[in-house]
Amino acid sequence: MEETELLLDDVLSPAEIERYRAVYEKAKEANQVTDENKFSFAYCLVRSKAKPDVRAGLSLLRELYDGTKSDEIKRDYIYYLAFGNARLGEFEAALKFLDAILHLEPGNHQAKKLKDEVTRRMDRDGYVGMGIAAGAGALLIGGLTAAAIALLKK
Numbered sequence: 001m002e003e004t005e006l007l008l009d010d011v012l013s014p015a016e017i018e019r020y021r022a023v024y025e026k027a028k029e030a031n032q033v034t035d036e037n038k039f040s041f042a043y044c045l046v047r048s049k050a051k052p053d054v055r056a057g058l059s060l061l062r063e064l065y066d067g068t069k070s071d072e073i074k075r076d077y078i079y080y081l082a083f084g085n086a087r088l089g090e091f092e093a094a095l096k097f098l099d100a101i102l103h104l105e106p107g108n109h110q111a112k113k114l115k116d117e118v119t120r121r122m123d124r125d126g127y128v129g130m131g132i133a134a135g136a137g138a139l140l141i142g143g144l145t146a147a148a149i150a151l152l153k154k
Helices: 004-011 014-029 035-045 051-067 070-087 091-104 109-124 138-154
Strands: none
Touching: 004 070, 004 109, 014 035, 035 051, 035 070, 051 070, 070 091, 070 109, 070 138, 091 109, 091 138
16 A cells, blocks of 8 residues: 555544644634744644545645645645545546646656555546536535646746
């Protein structure tokens, strides 16, 4: 089993997630949320077994993405947006994020490995290319991908 496959299958226990949630909520109450503790919590959530947690992690990652000007950090957020979408089985969205990274950084091994794993899972699951959910979700993904490509070209 490859490293990326293990990572996609690696889940945090509900107790670990609750521990991170408590730390994040405490920081939030004290008005001391930083990008670092927000990212730690988002990363934790996208590794949850519960889909609502993964979706909440993706939401935090989008907020982080929208709030930073650093292209390098945005690239990391895009990678974990791809990762979270892959965890949800939303493979087309994951591939769009990964393709945005690989378009500008063809040698990005982390993105290549995740793309290979997503493609294997699509094949394994008999994924026929179902469309991305209509409406705001599709627009958000398209907008983030376009923004990612534009920012990474700088």
